[in-house]
Amino acid sequence: MGIRDALLDAWALLMPVECAGCGEPDRALCPSCSGQLVPHTATRSTPHGLPVVTALRYEDVVRRVILALKEQNRTDAAAPLAAAFSAAVQRAAHPHPGAELVPVPTSRAAYRRRGYDPVAMLLRGAGRRPARVLRVVRRTSAQKTLGVSQRAANLRGALAARGRLEGRVFVLVDDILTTGATLDEAARALREAGGTVVGAATLAFTPRLFAFRDNALAQDYGGAKGVNDGPPPTGRAEPHRAAPRGLGGLRGNYGQRAEPGGHGSIP
Numbered sequence: 001m002g003i004r005d006a007l008l009d010a011w012a013l014l015m016p017v018e019c020a021g022c023g024e025p026d027r028a029l030c031p032s033c034s035g036q037l038v039p040h041t042a043t044r045s046t047p048h049g050l051p052v053v054t055a056l057r058y059e060d061v062v063r064r065v066i067l068a069l070k071e072q073n074r075t076d077a078a079a080p081l082a083a084a085f086s087a088a089v090q091r092a093a094h095p096h097p098g099a100e101l102v103p104v105p106t107s108r109a110a111y112r113r114r115g116y117d118p119v120a121m122l123l124r125g126a127g128r129r130p131a132r133v134l135r136v137v138r139r140t141s142a143q144k145t146l147g148v149s150q151r152a153a154n155l156r157g158a159l160a161a162r163g164r165l166e167g168r169v170f171v172l173v174d175d176i177l178t179t180g181a182t183l184d185e186a187a188r189a190l191r192e193a194g195g196t197v198v199g200a201a202t203l204a205f206t207p208r209l210f211a212f213r214d215n216a217l218a219q220d221y222g223g224a225k226g227v228n229d230g231p232p233p234t235g236r237a238e239p240h241r242a243a244p245r246g247l248g249g250l251r252g253n254y255g256q257r258a259e260p261g262g263h264g265s266i267p
Contacts, residue, residue: 020068020077021061028076029065036061037080039087044205046180050172050187051199055088058176058204066175066204070118078118082125085173085203089126092201093171099198100131104174104186105159107136119175122203131170134159134189155185161193172200 018025021033029037039055046052056062068074069081093099103119111117123130137160172186187197 017076020065020072020074022064028074029080033061033065034080037065037084039084041087041091043091044177044180046177046184046187046200048180048184048187050180050183050197051092052177052180052183052205053088053092053199053201054177054205055084055202056204058206062204069121070114070175073114075116075121078121078125081203082122085122085201086126086128088201088203089123089128089171089173092199096169096171096198099169099171100133101128102133102170102172102186102190103130104172104182105132105134105136107139119173122175123173130173133162133165133168133170133193133195134186135162155181157185159185159189161189161195163193165190165193165195167194169196169198171198174200174202175204177202177205 017028019027019030019033021029021036024030037056041053041055044052044054058066065077065081069077089101093101101123103117103123106117106119120130136158138158170190172183172190174183174186177183183200183202187200190197
């Protein structure tokens, strides 16, 4: 046992903690779950053609760790997630020196509920400074039960720039890419204010939802369904899986419980 492990064991006696990914005791993130957060970046696309670099698949361990950060106040999960997020941000921003990184803003209600902004926290953890040039100007309905066109309609006009942005170049950042409607709305708001939007980066993408749009550049992502292997999923339900111990009953997709408001930063 190394010094680091001994210190973690001693800390666990003082402040008991469970793994955010599997519920095992004594570690905020066990080595096995930590290994599931290794980024595999790929470029995908929104409905309006905005290129989006993603780092992780939003399922299993990744999903549980992200939900722990967003909905269980597990800010200790931010550091390992920020490392993966950094890879996506670096790839999206590298071709555009001087581009500013704009988080999709969270609603006031979501900020009050959590007490922090997960996307901004991840961005700072990645050593990047957020450019806070967007604001929420209209409340939206919950996104999780809506289809592609419904999500776009629900978000239309929800965001606005804080001022004129002529001459400034932006890369949008968000936590999860689902249909891309949130990023398209954010890009619209920036462009209407005179800004130039060259791309986006997200921590994760949902491989099962609307996966036929997962890929802008014909790059597979670790065998993601619907990327290069035929038509979109048929909607067949997955077998029920019991939630890991210590995760408050969080479960998988397809009609099972998820975070309030669905994916994205506005709800």
